[in-house]
Structures are given as structure tokens and as C-alpha cells.
Amino acid sequence: MLRVEDVHLSFGGVKALQGVSFEAAKGEITGVIGPNGAGKTSLFNVLSGFYTPSTGRVIVDGQDISGLKPNARAELGMARTFQNIALFRGMSVLDNIKLGCHTRLNTNLWSALRYFGSAQKEELELRADLEERIIDFLEIDHIRKAPITALPYGLQKRVELARALAMQPKLLMLDEPVAGMNREETADMARFILDVQEKFGTTVLLVEHDMHMVMDICSRIVVLNFGQQIAQGTPDEIANNSAVVDAYLGQAA
């Protein structure tokens, strides 16, 4: 589904990524872990096209997308959430989620100006679809009209997930979906992620600090440290990998 081939990224003298290569299999949850500053978010930014890697390729469904702009990647079915929540704060929850469907809709400028007719039809269908498929599913029907700023952190994370899901993504990239959540919220989110994978068969790529969650839900794990990929494998393999243990212990010490 997603193949990353030898990606290098540097800012001036700082080497953020040095030769990252891995593959995320279709319909599975792949985790990317590593200590702070390991380059996880940089990797995501390369994947969503915000940073251009100095060398290396990103391949989705056999298509090289290295040269595509972020919005073109979205059209290919790549969705993501952000570490520090990038919801549109001036819009309601519902509008945020609707925005996630941008690439799936067809209304053009002229039909939008008229509204009545095809645009209205599409909007109402979209609304019904979102209500059933996303809002009920993620249990956020009570806040659909609320402004983003009025929501607690955990719910904002969930709305962001809802927005990403609205894209009906083939590849869902989640950047620390449970960071800063308590145990109960984390469990909820983990359940939602697993539900997504099961119900829609979505390929999930996950950056996370919470080891328990990663070990529980991921089928494969990639470990980064200082921009280098130090290991990849199943959760069991990673748990027993000495380099990984060193990296984490080294950080702790």
C-alpha cells in the first residue's frame, strides 16, 4: 500500500531523516515510534507532501507520489491528523468534518453560486452520509454544531479523526492520536482506530509515544532514532530488539 524508499531530509545542516525505508501493508496498522526528535513528524510531513525529501521516493499503491502537491495526495486517498490538532477553529464541528470530504465532492463554482439544484442535492446527501457513517460512528452527534474552541482536548482529537475519516481514506496517518489523553480516553481512541481498520479496511499509519497502545494495536512497527531507522518488525520483535531498548533507555538515562 505505502512504500517509503530511502528517504533523506535535511534542513540546512540538520539531518532530520537519513535513509528511512519501510512498507505499510494494506489494511494493517503500522506504528512509527521513536524518542522525541527522532524525525517521526518530519516523516509524516514528507509523506503528506509538506516537506520535499532531498532523496528517496514515496510510493502509494504502486504510484510514485514524490512530486505531488499535498492536495493531490489527498485526492489519492491519503488523510492525516496532526500532533497539535489542526482543526479549523473558526468553523463548527460539522463544517470541519464536511471539509474532510472536499475531494469527494463535485460542486463547482457555478453550481455553488446557484446552490439550488445539484449543489443542494450533493450537500444534503453528504450531510446524511456523514451523520450515519462518521458522526454516529465516532459518537460525536451531541457536539456537531459546537464551535471547535468550546471542545475539550480529547473530543477535538476525535473530531480531527472524524475529519480524516470523512475523506474515506485508503491510507490514514495519525500523528500521536492519544497524546495528552488519560487512560480512558486513550482506550476509547484505540477502539475507534481498530474499528476504523475493521469496518472500512483502511490502512493506518500511526505515530505514537504510548507504547502500550502501539504494542496492542499495531501489526508492524518502525523505529526511528535521530532520523535513522533503527528497526522494524512485529511488536514482539521490536520489544526484544536491543537497539530499540538502548535508544529508549538511553533517552531515559
Add this chain to the structure above:
Amino acid sequence: MINGNLKATYAADERINNNAYKTAFVWGFAALAALFPFVANDYLILIACQYGIMVVAVVGVNVLTGYTGLISLGHGGFVAIGAYGVTIIHAGLTALSVPAGLQPFIAIPAAMALAAGIGLLVGLPSLRVKGVYLAVATLSASFIIIFLIELDALAPFTGGKNGLTTADPSFFGWVLDTQREVYALIAACAFATVLLVQNLFRTRVGRAFIAIRERDYSAEILGVSLLRYKLTSFAISAACCGLAGALFAYFYARVLPEQFELLLSLQLVAALVVGGMGRTMGPVFGALVIVLAPEFLKLTLGALMGSTVEAAQIRAPLQEIFFGALIIGFIMFEPLGIAQISDRVFRALNRWPFARG
């Protein structure tokens, strides 16, 4: 839960006039505008026409600055293009002996298209810069537009500093040669503009604009093409201002370059700030304040000082200070503008007597 707002269908929930007071307000406003030419005197017609033209232009600025978050201090230039465009195209159609009754139907859209085209060009820097850089870029563009209009070399087309006389438009033989008749055209266009642009924001197109305003890079990652939507926003915005310019030319029947200088651009932005950025009713309220403020000031001064030369002399400076104070006051104390205040009022009305605020 918000009471008095329960809906049975999604269609009902997606309506804009989602409470009875709003509906009454909109229809009341429309009725008032329709009756207006039959009761108002010439001066009120003049004010109303200025207001209508201003609304159309401010709606344009609202699309760009209010909804898409791209600051422009140069929209007066687009109004100028609309005004000159319609005048020149109209004259050209007459020369080509297109039937008079059809001319405005070609000239107005053509002028709008011209403004939109130039809007695309002026919008190019927005792909690379934002904020203050864009403000200065648009300001510069408007200076250059006015300069080109005034340029002697182009004077055979634009009339240079002397301006041009616009022919009276004829709609299927109905010649609008009084201001009262042009009022009908202006009122219709103002209503249509507000409505059509409002429609945009019920669909993906409008949502994409807002997403760009909120956070352009996340919008891009969600699939919104910045190139396409920023330029679209510029084009729509410029087209509205072009329409305002076309109405302006038909209304005054004479276009002079100095009418479109910096002051106009600043008035447009000020009207938006006062009315409420990124709100449908923002331009409607804001333009009203900007158009009526000088009249209000004149009445007050007249009551205080009589119609003396001294009063006349102090009015313009006071007007300028008042204008500046309006912008500053709203930014400081009610950055969401009058639309926000009116929302509070409508909400309170709707909940009354069960809750306040």
C-alpha cells in the same frame, strides 16, 4: 441545547434563515427596498444607491479578506476596472451597433470578467506571500491600475484624468436615465450578489475558502488546492468589485479616476471590519455605517452649529477621525463586527422569554 431551533430534516437544518426573526428581517428588508423608490426623495435615492454599490463591493472584499483571510487594501482598483470596463465596452458595443437594449447584458458581465481576470493577476503574489506582504502587493496593484487609467498614452481609451462619460443603460428598451431607475438595477444586483455569495459558503467551494483562512497548510493536506482556491477567491472578489464599478458607472454616468483611489479601498475594508468579516450580513451592515456616517455627522453638526462655513469646514476632518475611530474601535472592542452584535440580538429574541444572551 438551543431552544426554538429543533429541526426534523437535514434540509431544514441546513437552511440559512434558521429562525423566524431572521426570516422576517430578510423579507422586511427586501420589501423596504422594493417600496423605497416610490416614497423616497432624490437625495435618499442617492444615498441608497451609494449604499447598494458599496454593499456589492464589500461583499467582494468579504470573499477575499473575510472568508479566505487574504488581506487586500487595493480593491478600489477592481471597482475602477469595472467602471471603466463597462463604460468602454458599452461604447464599443454601440460602435458595433449591437441593439441598445442588449448592451448592458453584455457589458456588465464582460466588465466583471475583465475585473476577475485582473484579479487573477493581482492574486498571483498571494500564492507566495500573505499578511502584510499581500496587503502591500494589492495596494501597489491598485496604485498601478489607477496610474494606467490616468496615463496619457492610454487616454484615448480611458479618457485620462478627464474620465469618461458612461451611456445610460437600456434593458430591452427600458432606458435607465434617472437615478431612481438605476436604483432598481442596483438594488437587484445587491440582493443577487449577497445571495449568490452566501450560497458559496453552503458548499465545498466556500468551505475551502474558510479552511484556507483558518490554516492554509492543513487545508492543502485535506485536499484543497491553494493555487486554485486562492485565485478563485481573488477572481470572485474582483468580479463583485467589478460589478460594483459597473453599477457605479451607470449610476454616476461619468467615471473619474480619482473616485477609485486609496480612500475607496480603505472604505471597503473598513466597512467589512465594522460589519463583520466572514459573515453574510457583514457587508450589509458595514456599508450602511460607512455610507450613513457622514450624513449622520452632517446632521449632528448642522444641529449644533447651523449651516455655517465653519461647520462645513470642520466636517471633513471630523469625518476622517470618526472613520478611523470606527475601524480602531471595532478592531479593539468588537472584532467580529455588527454581524456578531445582530446575531446576539436575534438569538436573544428567539429564546425570549426563556433565556438571555
Add this chain to the structure above:
Amino acid sequence: MGQVFQFAINGLMSGAIYALIALGIVAVYKATRVVNFAHGYVIMMGAYFYYTFAVLLPASDWFPDLTYAPDWLATAKAEAPMFSPAAAYLSWLENLPRIAFGLIAAIIAASLLARVIERFFMRPLLGQSQFAMIMITVGLISVLSGVKSMIWTGDAASVPYLAPNPAIRFEVFGSPVFIFGANLASMVIAIAIFGAIVLWLRRSAAGVAMRAASEDQSTAYSMGISVPQVFARAWVLAAATGAVAGAILAARDGISPSLGLFGFSVLAIVLMGGLDSFVGVFIAAMCVGVLEALVQWQLGGDWVEVTPYIAVLIVILIRPHGLMGSEEVERI
């Protein structure tokens, strides 16, 4: 060739004044991250203060006579032929007391004005969006212009040059070159002030505090730097240099409300140079000055007005953050 030299030097003389004005915009931006669209109007106020203290006040009956007129000066003046360099020096000397009084009083008045603006309009909006800041300064344009019309009439008047104004004539490659002495002196004054202030900001504690505040306001605050004081200082610096620039411009071109519009072309220059780079802005100012003079020579006066605007559009399209401005890194 001689002609090119003539217009180049004219351009450099204007460029130096642009640089002095631009200094105010950059200083305020560096300290407060506010781009002051109303800076031209602050300068206009400075010029009118100079006009008031150097021309209007000394001319009124109740104010002490500020001309220096000992007998020897009167005799020498009577003997010097009209429009001769000697006459120029003598008439400057005669007016020196009111020039000095006017300039100092104008600087003080402009600084007070800046403090008022900073305290009541800018400080309450600390940390607001860039749009809010821009709009506040746009509102200020209108307020300042209105206040100006309330106090002073709209007509154009003359004010004395800061420096003596002999005509300087010489030949370069066989063609004559004319320079107004006062303009040359103004160029020197402008560049000297520009250089001194940039050095001061680089070296002094106040300059360091300003840079710290611009990097991160809250951190600077917690480090014991009085951020409001830094802001006030930047505004005063801008207004004071603006007053000098205003006085120079008013003497050169006559005083009029159109001085305010001048600020927009300088704003274009600032963006061209890079909002936060003194060096870049200085280079841009000089380039635009020379460019304007050459345009004036080849295309005529009409084109001069749009020269900075065309230039800034081109520069922004090629280098979005100006010649030497630093790019803000976008983070997700």
C-alpha cells in the same frame, strides 16, 4: 554620462531620505512585529510640528523673535549677491535659531505622539492577529489625517532647510551637474542618523532588549525585559527619525498633507528590502531612489509615482520575503 551622474546623485539623495523613513518602519516591526501602514502620516505630523515650531510660532506676535540678526550679518547679507552661496550660508545662519528650535520641538512632539499611539492603540492589541494590527494602523491613517486637517490648513507652505542651501555646480564629462547644497547635506544627515541608530541597536543593551522582545515576547518578559518599554522605545525612535525626515522632505518639496502618501511608497521599499533587515532596506531605498530619478529622466514624472510599487511587485514575486528579509518558517 554626465546626465546619468546627475540623476544618480539626485536618486541617492532621495534614497537616503527613504532609508531614514524606512528605518522607523523596520524598527517598529523588529520590536513589535507590527507593520505600521500609518508611518507616512506620523512623518506628516512630524513635518507639521516642524512647520509649527519653526515657521508659525516664530511668526506670531507673542513669541520671542528667533532670528539671529547681528549687525555684521545684516551688512554681509546686504552685500552678498542674491542666490550666491554666501547669501545662502548667511540666510541659513540667520534662521538657525528657529531651525534648531523647530527641529528639537518637532522631535519632542512627534515622540509624545508616538507614545500616545503606542500606549492607547497598539499595546491593548498585543498578541492579536496581524490583520488586526494592520487595520489599527489603517485606522490611524484616517485619524492622523483628520487631526492634521483640524489643526492646520490644507495649503502647501514652505519651511526652512535644515542646512544651508547653496547651489553646487560642476561638470562631469562635459555636461553640467547641479546639486542643491541642502539636499546633499540632508543626505549626509539621513545616512548618519541611519548608521548611528543601526549601530546603536546592534551594540547597546536597549537594542538587545528590542531584538529579544521581537523573537519571543513572553520569554523576553520572563527574562526581566520590560516589553512594553521596548515597544514604546521603538515607536518613539520611529517617530523621532520620522520627524527629522519630515522636516527634510517639507523643506525640499514644500509642506502638504500629501507627505502622508509618501509612507506607502516607503512601505513598498521596506518590503522590497526585507521587513527585518536594516541593510536590505537601506539598499532597497537607495536603489529605488536612483531608479525613480532615472525613470523621471527617461519617462517623466508620472511614472515616478508607481516606480516603487512596480518594483515591489516584481521583487515579491521573485523573492517573497524581500532582498534580505528572513523567511518565516511554517510549522504544522
Add this chain to the structure above:
Amino acid sequence: MKHTSLTRRGLLGSAAAGAATLAMPTVLRAQPSEYIIGASLPLTGPFATAGQLIAPALSLFESMVNGEGGIDGTNIRFVVEDSGYVPANALANYQRLLASEGSNLVAYYGDSTGFMQLVGPELKGDQARMMTSTSFATELANPETHPYQFMSGPTYADQFDILLQDIAAKGGKTVAFIHSNTEFGTDPIAHGQARAAELGIEVVLIESTKAQGADIPTHVTKLAQANPDYCILQGYVTGVWPQLIGGARQFGLQTKFMGTFWGMEKLIADRVTAEAGPFLEGYQGVMPYRYSYDMEDAPRLQQISEISKVALAGTPLENYMPTWGIQAFASLELLTIALRRAAEAGKDLSVADNVAEQVAGIQDVDLGGYYGTNISMENNKVGVGRVYEYSAETNLFTPTSDWLTA
């Protein structure tokens, strides 16, 4: 003018006709208690000095006319408003007054070329009033296109004609035109070029400057390089022209400077002389009128001087009425003659056609000394003027030519 009332009525129906009656309540003609003459003046903005000096002239004129029995026994009253030299403001002033005064409003005094151009298309039907203004724009001297607007002097193009004739007569070979980049600055330039060519004078420089705050050194440099015998300055009121002349004198240029009406004000010349020295010595220019101190055989100027001493005591206008005021006097005098003649003929003064007819009929009249000769209205203008020269010693403009007709 188009005649479309039939189709219009057909479409709007009787409701509109009824509304028009509502809006214009004075359908039944009655002798108004007073005639209103509206005026927009630039009391603020770039040309505020001019506006503020014209305003007192209007009130003097009002008392003069009313002292003589007004117009056919009815007093006149001026309603003066500020335009800030913005045409749209002046238009709003006019339309506001039209709405509030209706048929009591019989004439209007405009403040700029821009306003006269902007209001032109609006002057039709019951929206039209006879107008005169401060502008000498060439476009306005055309009864075909501007039937209700006239001027009391020669157009700017005519003024250039007069100056160029004078230059040719004095043997000038080269001339430069320096003008402001306003509509009245550029107005006569093309005509001046053509006329200079006819007269065999070479135009060595045409330079456009800002109306205010122009970059003087560069303009002077260009002038110095062209080094013409004469330089005509056009389109300035209080600023730029004195600085330009000052700069040129300091460089030792021998060019003789000339101005047109708006650059010929003694108050400005005196102020510049007091502030910067006697460099305006020898400055020449064309003026359609006599200066107010040139009162010999001019009963009107004497009368103005007398009432000024009382009414304007303590102001700069106590002993001298500026040229801009004289222009207002002369224009309004012509207007009053027309209004009186129309009133005597029993015509409705609020119908612009009635007044326009009388304005056009003003032939060979003695206006009481505003001009040196009897004048006639031709193509809505009075085409006479003469050349004056400034002396920095006496602070007076004195005539150097006879009355010339363009």
C-alpha cells in the same frame, strides 16, 4: 439628450409618476421667499486655502445683490458646503440640496473640473440647474455637451494661447510646460503643444509633477537641462510652483516663468517672498480679471473693497480680495444678470434652460470693472485675459499686456 420619458412611463406605470409628485411637492409654482444658490467649495483638502478664501466672497456677493433688491425683488441666499476637492462629495452636496430645496434652488457654484464633469450627465430634466464654477477646463466651454455650465474667463487652453502669443511677441524661441498630474494640470497641454508649433516656438520639455509634495530637485534638474527661454506652469494652486521657481533661480537659470489663473494669486506670491526671498521677481502669468487693488474706473471693485473693510475687518482679506474671490464675483455677476433677465421675462428660474438661454444672451456688457473691457458670452466662456507680472519689491502684479482675446 435622450427623450425616453414615454417608454419609461410605460414601464414604471402610474405609480412612479405619483411617486415623482410626492418627491417633488412644489408642482404648483409659487414665488419662492428666497432664491437659493448652492456652492461646494474645497474648504478642506489640498486646495483648502482657495476654498476658504472664496467662501467670504460669496457672502459679500450675497449682501451686495440683496442690497440692490435681489433678483426681481426676491433675496438670494448661498448655501456653502465643503467638498474636500472630491468630485463625488460635491455631487452629493448638490443632490442633497436639490432634494431639500427643490425649485428654490436656482443655480450652483461648483468647485472643480472633476465635479463639473461628474455632474454634467446628471443635469437633465428637473435635476438641472445653471452652474458656474472655479474651473476653466476646456471641455466645459461647450454648449453642446455642457449646456448648463459656463465660466467667466478663458479656458486653460485659451490661457495657454494668450501666454504663447505673448512669448512669440517677445521673441521667445523655446518653452517648457510643467504641469501637475491632475485633470486641470493636463487640460491645456496638448493644445499648448499644437499652438506652440503654429507660432514657431519649440516645446523643449513637458514635465508632469505631483500637485503637492513634488520632487523639486529632480524637476528643476530636468528644467535646467532643457534650459528654455520660458516655462509655463499649469495646475498648481498654493504649492510646487513657488518651490520650482525658487529652485530654478538658485541654479541661476534665466528661464522666465509664467502661470495661469490658479498660479497667479498675490497672497501666495507674497507669502513665498516673505518666507524664501524675492525670487518670484519677474514671474508672469495670465489672468482674466483685474486685481482687486486695480480699482480705477471699476465701481464693482471699489464697492467690494468698501464692504470688505467692514465685513472682513481683521482678516487677510480686509484690504485685498484674492483673484479666486474675484473669479467668484465675476462668475456670479454674470449668473445674476442672467437670472434677473429670466425673472423679468417671467420665466421659472429653476428650469436650467431658461437661465442658460439668458447666459448665452450676455453680449457686450460692462460688468463694473472685473474685466478691463466689455465682455460677451461665447461658447459658455468669456475669452479675454491679460498678462501680469509680479514684483517682489512692491508685492503687486501689474499688467504687461493689453486685454487679449484667445
